[in-house]
Amino acid sequence: MNWKNLINVILPTAIVISCSRDNGKADAYGNIESNDVTISAEVGGKLLELKIDEGYKVEKNQLIGIVDTLPQVLKLKQLNAQLKAAKAKLQGIDAQIAVQDEQLNVLKKELDRVKKLLADSAATLRQLDDIEGKFKIAEKQKATFDAQRSGVLAEIDAVDAQIAQALDLLWRCHMVSPVSGTVISRYVSQGELVITGKPVCKIGTLDTVYARVYIDETQLPDFSIGRKVTILTDTSDGKLKEDKGEIAWVSSEAEFTPKIIQTRNERVNLVYAVKVRVPNPNGYFKIGMPVEVRIED
Secondary structure: OHHHHHHHHHHHHHHHHHHHOOOOOOEEEEEEEEEEEEEOOOEEEEEEEEEEOOOOOOOOOOEEEOOOOHHHHHHHHHHHHHHHHHHHHHHHHHHHHHHHHHHHHHHHHHHHHHHHHOOOOOHHHHHHHHHHHHHHHHHHHHHHHHHHHHHHHHHHHHHHHHHHHHHHHHOOEEEOOOOOOEEEEEEEOOOEEEEOEEEEEEEEEEEEEEHHHHHHHHHHHHHOOOOOEEEEEEEEEEEEEEEEEEEEEEOOOOEOOOOOOOOOOOOOOOOEEEEEEEEEEOOOOOOOOEEEEOOOO
């Protein structure tokens, strides 16, 4: 077969493949979703202030609400009083230890003097026993004061830890957003009582959204992570708006076709979920918006 005959065979086949590929149909269908962060109360109490509502844009570390801080403030006041009392007790013990140290120094000198006198037969054993007894008693009193001092130091450490905990809870009364995004849902209102762990609001990061679409098994080779795709959405004039995206995730397990999804091959009952990363700097894509995805050649 010469090259002209080869072209005559290949060209029609290529045209058929191209036409079947560019048949105007999407390769997958789905909806837009976002990465959501649910913010919950970390401290229970009355919600004194709520600075956000649905649709509000928030920045990372922005204050969004305040839970009643009075219980934590009163707790801190109590702990600071305990700390002050413990430090005063420590000062008293230190003063007693200083007096005891001075007394031991005096008794030690007296003991050394009596031992020398006894060596020169100028003192009696009774005198030596008396001074040694006083010295040992003073040592035991010093040991008692040292033990009391250790106990007070441990008490101060415990109060310091409780103060740190109370300060942490006081800080947690101020709810801040961990991400920049848009408030999707608000679950409580200002003035309500909240408990620890109760959801307050949900924030979605909408600068980048994801199209969750579904494909059948035969499409898996085409949908590889990192591959560029075209996102198609309906417009008011009946045309399709095109945007670019990138496949970010492909499920490793099949699932039954969701009722709201119609794949290209409607006879397939088991499909694979795919997430397509879509830049959304102008906020065009909204959560739940239906989209079509077409693989780029």
